[in-house]
Amino acid sequence: MAFHYPNGQSFPLKKSAQQTLKKETTFANRGMHFEEAINQSNEYYLTHDKAVVHKKPTPLQIVKVDYPKRSAAVVKEAYFRQPSTTDYNGVYHGYHLDFEAKETKNKTSFPLKNFHQHQITHMQKCVNQQAICFVLLWFSSLNRCFFLSAEKLIDYWNEQENSRKSIPLSVIENEAIEIVPQIAPRIPYLIAVEKYLEKRSQTNV
Amino acid sequence: MAFHYPNGQSFPLKKSAQQTLKKETTFANRGMHFEEAINQSNEYYLTHDKAVVHKKPTPLQIVKVDYPKRSAAVVKEAYFRQPSTTDYNGVYHGYHLDFEAKETKNKTSFPLKNFHQHQITHMQKCVNQQAICFVLLWFSSLNRCFFLSAEKLIDYWNEQENSRKSIPLSVIENEAIEIVPQIAPRIPYLIAVEKYLEKRSQTNV
Numbered sequence: 001m002a003f004h005y006p007n008g009q010s011f012p013l014k015k016s017a018q019q020t021l022k023k024e025t026t027f028a029n030r031g032m033h034f035e036e037a038i039n040q041s042n043e044y045y046l047t048h049d050k051a052v053v054h055k056k057p058t059p060l061q062i063v064k065v066d067y068p069k070r071s072a073a074v075v076k077e078a079y080f081r082q083p084s085t086t087d088y089n090g091v092y093h094g095y096h097l098d099f100e101a102k103e104t105k106n107k108t109s110f111p112l113k114n115f116h117q118h119q120i121t122h123m124q125k126c127v128n129q130q131a132i133c134f135v136l137l138w139f140s141s142l143n144r145c146f147f148l149s150a151e152k153l154i155d156y157w158n159e160q161e162n163s164r165k166s167i168p169l170s171v172i173e174n175e176a177i178e179i180v181p182q183i184a185p186r187i188p189y190l191i192a193v194e195k196y197l198e199k200r201s202q203t204n205v
Numbered sequence: 206m207a208f209h210y211p212n213g214q215s216f217p218l219k220k221s222a223q224q225t226l227k228k229e230t231t232f233a234n235r236g237m238h239f240e241e242a243i244n245q246s247n248e249y250y251l252t253h254d255k256a257v258v259h260k261k262p263t264p265l266q267i268v269k270v271d272y273p274k275r276s277a278a279v280v281k282e283a284y285f286r287q288p289s290t291t292d293y294n295g296v297y298h299g300y301h302l303d304f305e306a307k308e309t310k311n312k313t314s315f316p317l318k319n320f321h322q323h324q325i326t327h328m329q330k331c332v333n334q335q336a337i338c339f340v341l342l343w344f345s346s347l348n349r350c351f352f353l354s355a356e357k358l359i360d361y362w363n364e365q366e367n368s369r370k371s372i373p374l375s376v377i378e379n380e381a382i383e384i385v386p387q388i389a390p391r392i393p394y395l396i397a398v399e400k401y402l403e404k405r406s407q408t409n410v
Contacts, residue, residue: 052330054290057264060280075265078280085259089294091301094335098296125257130299 034103034138034187038088041185045092050190053090053097059083085122086133092190095197096131098123098150099189103138109166110137112157120157123150132193136179137172146176147192239308239343239392243293246390250297256395258295258302264288290327291338297395300402301336303328303355304394308343314371315342317362325362328355337398341384342377351381352397 038055045051064077086100100123102114115135126133133150152175156167177192243260250256269282291305305328307319320340331338338355353372357380361372382397 046330049330049333052327052334052336057262057288058267059262060265060283062263072284075280075283075285078265078283079277080280091303091331091334091336094301096296096299096301122257125251125254126296128254129257129296131257131296 034101034136034140037181037186038101038136038189041187041189042088042090044185045190051090051092051097053088053092055088056083056085082118084118086119092132092193095193096126096129097193098126098131098133099135101136101138103140105141106166107139107141107169109168110139110172111166113165115153115157120154124154127151127154132196134193134196136187136189137176139169143181145179145181145187146172147179147189147196148172148176149196152176239306239341239345242386242391243306243341243394246392246394247293247295249390250395256295256297256302258293258297260293261288261290287323289323291324297337297398300398301331301334302398303331303336303338304340306341306343308345310346311371312344312346312374314373315344315377316371318370320358320362325359329359332356332359337401339398339401341392341394342381344374348386350384350386350392351377352384352394352401353377353381354401357381 035055042051042053042055045053059081060075060078061081062075062078064075066074066076068074086098088101089096089098091097100115100119102110104110104114123133127150135148135150135153137146137148139145156171177195179187179189179192182188240260247256247258247260250258264286265280265283266286267280267283269280271279271281273279291303293306294301294303296302305320305324307315309315309319328338332355340353340355340358342351342353344350361376382400384392384394384397387393
C-alpha cells in the first residue's frame with residue numbers, strides 16, 4: 001500500500017512484511033508471544049483451507065453501554081468473567097479440536113498452576129464427546145513447544161492433586177509430541193494432531 | 206439465599222426458581238427469548254453429558270481497564286467488534302457442531318437479512334471441514350422452530366443474491382427439519398442433528 005503525493009512520488013506505508021520480519025528477529029531472543037503465534041497459525045490454517053480454528057473472545061459482563069451520536073457504541077462498564085471453556089476450538093477434517101495454549105519460563109518442568117479446575121473439567125467433557133482435546137505447552141526459555149493430549153494432562157492432574165504441582169520436562173518429552181516452530185504456520189500443531197490420531201487408532205486396534 | 210436480620214428473621218431474596226417460573230408463563234404468550242432457550246438447552250445437554258456446546262462471548266476491543274484497590278478490574282472503554290464466526294459451536298459424539306440461532310416475527314418467510322456474508326463464509330469453511338453446520342430458525346409468531354443445514358442455506362443465499370431476500374416458510378417446511386419445543390431441553394436440536402446425519406449417510410451411500 002502507498003499514498004501518492006501530488007508530485008507523483010509514492011510514500012510507502014510500513015509494510016506488514018517488514019513488521020513480520022521484525023517480529024521474527026526478536027522472537028528467538030526475547031521469547032515470542034506464544035498466543036500471537038497460535039493466532040497466526042490459525043489464520044494460516046484458515047486461509048489455506050486446512051482447518052477452521054478460532055480463539056474465543058474474552059467473556060465480559062457488560063453493565064453499561066453508551067450510544068453517542070454519529071459514532072460507534074462504547075462499552076463504559078464491564079467486568080471480566082471466568083471462562084467456562086478452553087481458549088481455542090474448531091474443526092479439522094471432521095474432527096472437533098479443543099485446546100488451551102500455555103507458556104512457562106521454567107526450564108525443567110511445566111507448572112500445573114497454569115491450569116484451572118474448570119478447564120480440566122471442560123476438557124474431560126470434550127474427551128467424553130470424542131473431541132481431539134489437548135494443550136500446547138511453550139517453554140519460552142528453551143524455545144520448545146509440545147502437544148500434550150488432554151487425556152494425559154488429566155491423568156497427571158489427578159495424580160498430582162496433593163503433591164508436586166508441575167510436570168517434569170522429562171515426562172513431557174516422553175508423553176507429549178514435540179512441535180518444531182516454523183515460518184508459516186509458526187506453530188504447526190496439525191502435524192501433532194495427525195501423529196496423535198495415528199497413535200490413537202493403533203491403540204484402539 | 207437469605208439475609209439475616211438482627212432479630213433472627215430471614216429476608217428471602219427473590220428465588221431464581223420463581224424467576225424461572227415467571228419466565229415460563231410468559232414464554233407462550235409473548236414469544237420466548239430464543240437465545241435464552243438455546244443457552245438453557247446447551248446447559249441441559251452439558252449437564253446430561255450429551256454434548257458440549259457453548260455460545261461464544263461477544264467480541265470486544267478493550268481499550269481501557271481500571272484496576273481499583275480491593276475490587277475487581279473494570280473495563281472502562283471497549284468497542285464491539287464484528288464476529289468472524291457463528292455464535293455457537295461444540296462437540297457431539299465426535300461431530301463438530303457449528304450453528305447460528307435467528308428469529309423472526311414474520312409468519313410466511315424468513316428474511317435473509319438476518320444473516321451476514323461473514324457468517325455464510327464461515328459456515329462454508331466449516332462445511333468444507335466436514336462440520337455439522339446449521340441454523341436454528343425461530344418463527345416467534347408461529348411458535349415454530351426449524352433446523353436448516355448450512356448447505357441448504359448457502360444454496361439459497363447464493364441463488365437469492367440479487368432477487369427475493371427471504372426464504373418462504375413453504376420452502377423451509379420442505380427443506381428443513383422441524384424441532385418441537387419441549388420442557389427440557391427447551392429446543393431439542395440434537396434430535397434434528399441425528400435426523401440430518403441419518404439423511405446424509407443415506408445420500409452418501
